[in-house]
Amino acid sequence: MAANDEDEDDDEDTETGWTAEDEEEFRTELDKNGDGVLDKDEIYHWLVPNDYDHIVDESNHLFAEADDDKVSTSF
Numbered sequence: 089m090a091a092n093d094e095d096e097d098d099d100e101d102t103e104t105g106w107t108a109e110d111e112e113e114f115r116t117e118l119d120k121n122g123d124g125v126l127d128k129d130e131i132y133h134w135l136v137p138n139d140y141d142h143i144v145d146e147s148n149h150l151f152a153e154a155d156d157d158k159v160s161t162s163f
């Protein structure tokens with residue numbers, strides 16, 4: 089292991105592998121009700137953010153793949 093590999097993980101908790109940034113994200117973004125664990129709804133919102141539309145993304149992907157002359161519009 090190179091010396092730089094150790095330096096990159098300086099702020100990582102050796103037991104959990106979490107950085108201070110990971111913990112902050114958990115407390116402020118993921119654990120909505122602040123009970124210290126992620127319930128089913130919190131996990132769902134973590135995996136499927138509200139601002140991400142799978143249907144629009146898939147439509148754009150399919151048009152991009154199928155449109156030979158690339159003269160399509162995005163939704």
Ligand SMILES: [Ca+2]
Nearest residue numbers: 119123125126
């Ligand atoms: Ca929670």
